Amino acid sequence: MMPITEFLSCTNLIDDFECFSYQQKHHAKTYVTGLIASGNKTVEGISKRVLQSKSERALNKFLNQYDWDEDRLNRERLTALQQRNETRWSQDGVVIIDDSVTHRTGDQLPNAGWFYDHAENDTVWGQNLVFSQYADEKTTYPLGFRLYEKEAETKIDHAKALVDEGHEVGVPADTYLFDSWYCSQELVKHVESYDKDWISVLKSNRHVEYGGEMIRVDALGKRIDTTEREVDGETYNIWTKKLNVSKLGEKKVLISEKVTDDEDEENPVKYLVTNKIDAPTTQLIRTYSMRWRIETFFRDSKQDLGFEDCEVERDAGANRHWHLLMLAYSALRLGVADSALGTVLSQTTSLCNDLKHSLKEAVQNLLSWTLRNADQGVDGLMDELNGVFI
Structure with missing residues (x-):
């Protein structure tokens, strides 16, 4: 249920991808961050828990309608x-x-x-x-x-x-x-x-x-x-x-x-x-x-990255969900490899330690966001986070 106030740093690699337009990169970061850190990894769950999400409708359009090439993404x-x-x-x-x-x-x-x-x-x-x-x-x-x-x-x-x-x-x-x-x-x-x-x-x-x-x-x-x-x-x-x-x-x-x-x-x-x-x-x-x-x-992706959580009924949307899941898995590997713990953690066969590293970052981002917006008071902050608990 924890709100996600910033994109995870491991998603920064998406900035260099040419398969996405500028706006599509925002949606890709939203989706990948949600697959990694959100408890609910459906489109609806991600759109509510990742505060940078434009809307559930926008995220659905990114999966099903927007023009981007998943094969190019994979390359x-x-x-x-x-x-x-x-x-x-x-x-x-x-x-x-x-x-x-x-x-x-x-x-x-x-x-x-x-x-x-x-x-x-x-x-x-x-x-x-x-x-x-x-x-x-x-x-x-x-x-x-x-x-x-x-x-x-x-x-x-x-x-x-x-x-x-x-x-x-x-x-x-x-x-x-x-x-x-x-x-x-x-x-x-x-x-x-x-x-x-x-x-x-x-x-x-x-x-x-x-x-x-x-x-x-x-x-x-x-x-x-x-x-x-x-x-x-x-x-x-x-x-x-x-x-x-x-x-x-x-x-x-x-x-x-x-x-x-x-x-x-x-x-x-x-x-x-x-x-x-x-x-x-x-x-x-x-x-x-x-x-x-x-x-x-297979085990880690099903337990932690939403392998089985795709509810998209269109072929293209389902295909893109699994491509973005592979991106999330790889982003975790690269993100930990870039960290001070990378030498040790990148050698693990389980994704458990990689996820712990990213979830710790998500908590840190939430605390930082709270401190930056402390002038709003508790009621003001809860108003901004209200959608997370619906």
Whole structure:
């Protein structure tokens, strides 16, 4: 419920964006500040809590009617991230492909439908978005997304388009990561066409050739003898070999099981597959573990940045909401990187510390605003803030 009296400083990067007109920059700063600091992240909630907002109507027009190019916004956002060492991408980074389901209730929302949500282990009504995410040891941020429609392109088609877009904007990362759902001949060949490597999980029922016969990979796991290895302080039982994998051809297969003394901790066996035939086993495990970065992006964006709060029923408005959310996420990364705490905070995989930094700034702005307007008295100040509590 706290009123937001000034734009957050992390939104200053919007001043340099050429995709927005002067007036549109004001609305963009309003929306991004609201996504970060407002408790209610709908258009109505943002317009009431960010005092610089012109009106709810103006903010709706910015999302649905004003002429600005969200693809150009995305390119300028990614360019801004390359201006800081803490957020600059490199060949050593990875690109992660995955999708997430938003939980919604409206039946008029763009491409809404029933989708299986792995996090809920159930089918839910919502929207399904396929994302690409950059990650390395020091940072992580989204590259792009596609809204999935069941009757149109497949999620594999969207994943391929995201690979194309990454190449077009110059993402230098050499390795792509995805889970078993995306481990298809079509996608891996597309990634390899750009001379890139990839690591994925195999489904337990996927067949591989071993001992002259095609068997399920989980059946293979019961035949082999593993070797104990330590990776980043964790112990794994590991087996690896170059095998012919069904529909993928000759690839490196790695079977690993994390060792734990905690009886309550699940300890599933993972079946990894990759075209990085000569890569060390420990490097493959360490690299694939970075796939978790996109899960933290989904979690943080849903909890803290309004990923699921868009109520816009027009395709263009919904698309712009998610583009502005990616801008908010990136602005937080850049804002903290510019701060005295940047060296430490920019290396965190969670957005929690970045948000704390910006919310602290919002409180400081409110106190400063109160002191500057102290001559109005309490009643006068409350009159100005009255709309926040309606």
